[in-house]
Amino acid sequence: GIQVEQSPPDLILQEGANSTLRCNFSDSVNNLQWFHQNPWGQLINLFYIPSGTKQNGRLSATTVATERYSLLYISSSQTTDSGVYFCAVGFNQAGTALIFGKGTTLSVSS
């Protein structure tokens, strides 16, 4: 069935370190988004990236749709980067629904 798997589940970093979060998905996609969930629960859009590479400041993302994975890179981590990062995928067979991974919890300490 449709699956979205994120790794690692938890990540602990010192401020200034770099990190890579991975999202594997099981089928052809029509949508792939990365979100950061803030402590109040709101999902903040980071990238809409069903294919290709994008960069926004210290964050960048790459999706290789043919190999069914996406990567989120965070460089020079700051304490404000802490929180839960979700990958959400839209599959052709599921219409417009986003299927979410379980998330990666990132903790950055100073």
Added chain:
Amino acid sequence: KAGVTQTPRYLIKTRGQQVTLSCSPISGHRSVSWYQQTPGQGLQFLFEYFSETQRNKGNFPGRFSGRQFSNSRSEMNVSTLELGDSALYLCASSLGLDRGLLSSYNEQFFGPGTRLTVL
């Protein structure tokens, strides 16, 4: 441009009651989707409305229903509340014009959520 708004932000109900949550999408967006987030099940898709019609539905019981108005605002209703319905309910909007295509029209933007507690 204003973002997605949801009301109320917090709600406490008792078992057996019903509840209605409201979502106003970004101006110009015609698609509204609803999601439920719980610690055990994570984020799960409930349903999507486009131009006042339910276009897609997740795997939830019939106690969960929704509707969309002509101005694209949406409401979801949960009847006969159960303890397990306690969750953060998130609404997302998108332009929704090119369903199934690799287009930024599919990008979804989320509201702040309604936190429902059922006692």
